[in-house]
Amino acid sequence: MDGLPFSDVRLIHRRGAIEILAAVDRSGRDVIIKRLVPERCRPDPLGVARFRREVAIHQTLHHPGVARCFGSGEGWLALELLQNGLDDPVRRPGFRQSSAVLTLLRDLAETLAYLHARGVIHADLKPAHIMFRGDRPVIIDFGIAALGSRDPIAGAEFAGSPRWMAAELIAGGLPSPASDVQALCAIGCWLLNGAPDCDEHAAAILERRLRSGNASEAEMTLPAGIDRQLARILEAGVGPQNLRPTAAQIVQLISRTTAG
Template sequence: MIDLKPALLCIGRGRPNETRHGWLLINDPTVSRHHANLNWVPEQNAFYYEHVSQTNPSRIDGNLIRTSQDLGARNQLNIGTHIYLLERKAVDVEPPPSEAETLGAAQPPDSALEYTLQLLPNGFTEFLKKGEANTLGMGVHVNWDPFTNGFVLKVTPGARATLSRNSDQQDEARAVSGQAVLENGDVITVDFCQFRFRRSTPGSTNTETIKLAKDSDSLIRGFSQVKLVGQGTFGQVFHMKDHAGASVAVKFLSPHLLLNEEAQVRFKNEATVALSLKHNRLLRVFDVGEAEDGRMYIMSEYLPNGTLEDKIQKAGKLPTMAVLKVAHEISQGLEYLHAQNLVHRDIKPSNIFFRDGQAVLADFGIVKGSDLMTATRSGFTAGTPHYMSPEQFRGFTEPRSDQYSLGAMLYEMLAGRRVFDAPDPIALAYMHVHQAPDPLLPQCPGAPEMLCLMIEKMISKKPSDRFANMQAVKGAIEHIAKDIKKRARR
């Protein structure tokens, strides 16, 4: 029998005889590390059940639960292979426990605590603020949660992060889906970086190890910062101006990656490749270097007119000639890139900018050589799942992989929806590898049949079923545009 207190109770998988305050731990392989929460609602004087796991189910009174459900005076909970009977009894209810009781030990008042994240092994320390979203990577944040009176790690669908806890006997990292309440000493792994979460009294943090990144306003001599215009997993992009008022875009390696060797190698690769490329349909890069705080940067032209993603979000479906125009311009850039024996590997609407009304391809952070010997086999697959080719999910790329991604982007422009859509990258991978896309023509009344067939050929599952190269794609685009103009003159 378990006496439930009117407070948050986390439910998850644990080892035999393992205890953790505030948790109901179940030794059952069919229970997730963080399976569910029992949340106390004072206004209703009752609990509600919040299902957290994305892989293992929960049932209440025999019914499958996917999100949350209010609990009554008597419910049967099926968690893994275990069955619990929740029953309200007529006994005196104790008042809600204090934070000190919830944590299992006396703690100073919250106003006397400070919360930090330190980049491991000996990197800079950042003080966490309750009113802000503290970003660790794309879709990974540490936020203050007033309900639990603590910081929680939040991971959005499609993002990846793991958490290891000192109380775990083997310090085993577990993947986090949704959110997890952070405890003192927890280690969060995001991308290539590890951060240790600390809760301490002011003055107990070793401030000699703190190295906060400088404001980018004075990082490059002769340039001043205007505003932050973009942020990703690896970098931050600022609009900056020189003394004459000329605008540039400057991409810095993210501060939390200053000590990460693999991230620095990847950023250097992007800088080297970008500086070497000279083509009108590719972003113009002027300079690469090292800023005052030691961060590498890439300085390029500033293109303020938005991205293709902005146009798609605003308009939904784009006109046929607009689709053909972007397709032709990006195919030119890719033809040049492939001639240099390079594969972009991340063709998507947010990487397409506009210069004087013409499309420009940007972001060379994961460009690789096109031979199979340089393919990605590092345990994770580079790219953006909604636009990745089947072979890219399997860990290798070639020039026709870019063709697939371009085709997926054109499909979205013409149909107003993505080829495949799912919140889970694993589900997206299955769709791209195994599932046939919906035919384009029924979704696009009035669109040329030749254009629909061209795009469907570009997103064939097998590279051998696609066009032989970007020159052939460009030729098909030109033929379709010419045919449309010819028909219009009749």
């Protein structure tokens, strides 16, 4: 494709001012490219601002739990190609036991703790944004990631996935480390309950949550036999914002549990 230093470029999907492409870089690696579509930028200035913020974030992150950045240029960002995500029905059965969920949550919480220590809030953690490099879960898509008080477009939009968003975000609050923790623990609850599919449209979920004022979409009626420490972590994580553990505290709690 003109203007990109890649071969075998294939369109995966397009949304607003952004295209997602698969390609091969000059060293022969398969990569995923996020690209600004120039003719679509004018009607979507917020999308352009989000993209530039995402590029800046990726240039500062170096952690095994974050998708690797292989380069960027004027209007594009190249990331590693990862294996299928947690939203894939083929992968989910591997996370029905407490031990597997504990390991997954520990690895993801470790990554979130790294992000939060650097002032980055993912703001859209969900199964589709958790992919894998071998057995390692990797967080992808920092398209609406926030930078806290340093964020140049903080509060300019309502963005996220209603099924996984914390109650304070549904109510119009700004993303915070605690809202990432809520999404993480909601995912843990979902896995332990068999990871049921949800065909409900995002707009319908949002309308229902606004109407009901539910604290969380997470189903907290966990199956019998769940590790008690895991259950306590999940209950606190989907609870009131001021009572949620931090990501770093979740790592410590799980490490103590698995060590014992």
